[in-house]
Amino acid sequence: MPLTVIGFEGSANKLGIGIVRDGVVFSNPRHTYVTPPGKGFLPRETAKHHREWMLNVLKQALTDAGLTHADIDCVAYTKGPGMGAPLVSVAVAARTVAQLWNKPLIGVNHCIAHIEMGRLITSADNPTVLYVSGGNTQVIAYSERRYRIFGETIDIAVGNCLDRFARIIQISNDPSPGYNIEQLAKKGNKFLQLPYTVKGMDVSFTGILSFIEDAAKNKTLMAEYTPADLCFSLQETLFSMLVEITERAMAHCGSQEVMIVGGVGCNLRLQEMMEIMANERGARLYATDERFCIDNGAMIAQAGFEMYRTGLKDATYEDLLEESWCTQRFRTDEVEVTWRDP
Structure with missing residues (x-):
């Protein structure tokens, strides 16, 4: 039935x-x-x-x-x-x-x-999962009746980091601050070096957020960098950290599949960076669009x-x-x- x-x-x-x-x-x-x-x-x-x-x-x-x-x-x-x-x-x-x-x-x-929604829509078999949203950041793999957490944020989630920065530079929340940061980042071309905090398979975002918030309020610095440059720099740094810990988990698990889920997983730049890593490992990326x-x-x-x-x-x-x-x-x-x- x-x-x-x-x-x-x-x-x-x-x-x-x-x-x-x-x-x-x-x-x-x-x-x-x-x-x-x-x-x-x-x-x-x-x-x-x-x-x-x-x-x-x-x-x-x-x-x-x-x-x-x-x-x-x-x-x-x-x-x-x-x-x-x-x-x-x-x-x-x-x-x-x-x-x-x-x-x-x-x-x-x-x-x-x-x-489970990601597995249903993409037909991924047993992927290493990067779960990224406003409230969660975790690298996960299945083993013995549990979804095991191999790495996660030790402070705020990546989506929360993006959302809070969007408030600082007064980006619209419609349809979402993360989406609007993604669009603005496409116009940025000057990279600002930001803190990069990876600890094993865990990540930390508060230091990056504090640094870039101060940068956005620095009139001297903002004469050299545009808000689009800051969005570009923030995305590249955050996503590089996420790809690094995901690759480390894949190596640990011997996985040839990686799946991105959660609201931040809609970001096409994150998907692009993850796919580059997956291709270099001979692995396959699974991702969905904003519907799921x-x-x-x-x-x-x-x-x-x-x-x-x-x-x-x-x-x-x-x-x-x-x-x-x-x-x-x-x-x-x-x-x-x-x-x-x-």
Whole structure:
């Protein structure tokens, strides 16, 4: 029997609801909370956005899929990690829908959802994964029922670094600060040497951010470098660090596949740099576009589908409902991966 899962995602500023049936994406609408240039998104206002748009996005997901609630077999939602208030707002909505429709409810790890969506869309078999977003930066590989973290940021995520720099130079947040930095970087041609902090397979971004923030406020320096030059320099430095730690993990694992997931994974320059490294190793790069890299409901549905069919199908409705809480901190390697071979 086909299994149809609806997934609710809202761990940050994007509210997404997607429907997946046996590995086929039926619908995947989302709505993004956008703030004015120079401002970030706060948890309270982001949660308010999600509550206000929840019904519209839910209706659109069902309409786009050509389905009704009777066609849904399971409800999945983001359990964590993420921002507290937005996570709660979406968890409450998913829990409400599950009870109204009398469907089992599955809490999904956000990071693993990105990986499973990437594997589904690209058909990658067993890749080393670079997961890069506003809240996460990790190099991951699968082993013995776990997605193991080989390297990660020791302070802020790469997406957060880009976002915070965008505020300093007053770049628009529409559609996203990272995207607009990418476009501006294409116009830059003068490289400013920035701190480069790689520690084994871990990275650090706060020193780079502080340095380039000071540079952007230095009138003497800015007479020599344009904002586009700074965006170009920042991207090249950050992405070089990420490619380095990914290659190190690939060498450690003996991997010939590398996959980029997460919102920053949409960046074409990052994909280009990673592909150069992969080609030099005789390896293959797997990446997707903004439909599936950026936070979305279909990725939650796909991970929920895998979890439900392989480990949770026999759990009682009441037990699943009892476990329908959420958490801001939820490590990738905490989850038992029951749907893959050991």
